[in-house]
Amino acid sequence: MQRSRLIKTLIGVVALLFVISLLYGFFRDDDPYKYFTGMGKGISISPDDQTLAFSYYTDGKEAIYTANMDGSNIEKITQSEGKRLHHPAYSLDGKHLLYLSENEDGIHSLFIANHDGSEARQLSNEDSHIKDAVFSPADETIYYIAMNAKDFKKEPGETSEGFDLFSTDLGGKEKKQLTDKDRFSMNHLSVSPDGEHVYFSAFDGNKEVLRSFSVTDEKVDQTMMPRGRSRDNSVYNAQLSPGGKKFAFTTVSEESMESSLFEYELFLMDKNSGDTKRLTDLGTAVDSPVFFHKQNKLAFLEHTNWSSEPAKYRLHTVDLDSKDIETIDLQMPNSQTSKWLAKTLDQAVNGYTLGVLYIILFGLITLLIQAGGKRSVYLPAFISFGIAIAIFISSFVVAVIGNPWIGIGLGMLAAFVFVFSVMIWIFAIVIKRAVRRRE
Structure with a gap:
């Protein structure tokens, strides 16, 4: 008994x-970033190569910061006000900065501000979900990828709508839809130095490919593929060099294709020939490559705990000739609160x-x-x-x-x-x- x-x-x-x-x-709330303190995704380098713009989380709050290229002089230039701000992009004259603001539903709105974060203005409302945005070479037009926010919140298979390319002026008044393809995937905008072509990556049903949109003809007119990749020709995080001759991109490394976890390394491709060379051998995942404007170098993020979330990024630069990699240590603020009880419950x-x-x-x-x-x-x-x-x-x-x-x-x-x-x-x-x- x-x-x-x-x-x-x-x-x-x-x-x-x-x-x-x-x-x-x-x-x-299963958001892995709600207590996170660390670097966000997406970086941009000012035209004079002196300043880096990036996003950073402090206790789950993400804002835009700037720093000198040696990691010093950290400055927070935006206030998040309950929204997460990320993916900054400098204009080519260095006077303005684009960034995305994410609300609690995951919808991204497009903002423009002065280079120091002042006079921020919203260019899109929350009826649209913005994926990426970039300035034209003349800094008079903004190209961006977007889709209807209602369709974005639907589960895959519930809608036939998708992403397309749009343009607007700096005031956000003269919006124009440039494509009507409703793509499942569309990312990573770059614009040619003459402003005649807008490049992006898109899923073609089998792999991620690099496409070109002709501004004059208003149609997608070219698909570029890297050469020297024997098995995986997918192109991720593609970025065009300032001179318009090279593309930096990431893709699955050859040695990780048979493993349970793909590893993504950094590559450099000649735009005309497609000839490709490998730049990194980190064995993790490279993200967000960005060219310097006046130096033969790239900055990029390494996802050091790939593929876990929240993602922990380390900032590097790589010399395009020697392939030497250097790490930039950013002296960022630490967490302001422990929230140990909530963290313990979430882990338990x-x-x-x-x-x-x-x-x-x-x-x-x-x-x-x-x-x-x-x-x-x-x-x-x-x-x-x-x-x-x-x-x-x-x-x-x-x-x-x-x-x-x-x-x-x-x-x-x-x-x-x-x-x-x-x-x-x-x-x-x-x-x-x-x-x-x-x-």
Whole structure:
């Protein structure tokens, strides 16, 4: 009797912990950057090569900063006001700066400001989701990639709308749609020195390719592919050199193609011939390459904890002749608050925690049934198998009449519950055999 009471008490405690963990996991904000302090994605170099613009998180708040190229003289030039600001881009005269403002729904709006962050003006409303933006060489036109915000918030497969290329003046008054392709993927704008072509990368159904839009003809007229890449010709993070002769880009390294985690290195391609050479061998993931204007160098970010989030970036430069890499140490502000309790809860409540509690709960119920001796000791395992089957069936229903991605998630959950059920069933066998031996 005392043993049964103890087991019932433990069942109540574990069941309570399981329900609380499940509810906490369901209702909490799963944003990996909500407590993050560290560098954001996207950098820009001023025309005189003296100043770097970048975004930085402090306790989950992201703003635009500037620094000297040696990492000194850090200055915060924007106020986030509850929104995350990132992807800065200098004008070629160095007087203005573009950046994106992200709201709580993940919608990006386009802003323009003076180089010091003053007189910021919003160029787009939240009806559009802006992916990237860049100045024309004459600094009189802004090209940007956008799609309807309502369609962006829909799950893949729920809409046929996609990204297109647009232009506007510096005041944001004369907006014009330049393409009508509704691309699934469209990124990384560059403009030729004569202003005649706008370059971007887009997914063609098999790989990410580099495309060219003719400003005069108003049509996409060229696809450029790197040579010397035997297996993966995808082009990511493409950026045109100031002289218009080279493209810097990232792609999967040859040696990581057979591994479970692709690694992305930095490459340099001749725009006319497509001849390509490799610049880095870091074994992580290179991101956001940017050319210096007056030096034969590139700056880029290394995702040092690839592919984890929040992403931890390290800032480097690479000499295009010698391939020598140098690291720039930015003296940035530290976290202003620990938030240790919230962080501890977020770390403690995860899929592993729920799985362990689930197995312990059904294991205790198995012990309780064995102690009572009135029902089959396998009943908890059979109930768990039934739960797994019910989740599996519901995954198909949700995928067909609702959201296919949620359906896939439910299918994976069903697989985990099935494995847990097998473990509970094996535990029941062990318990039953142990009782028989004791008898």
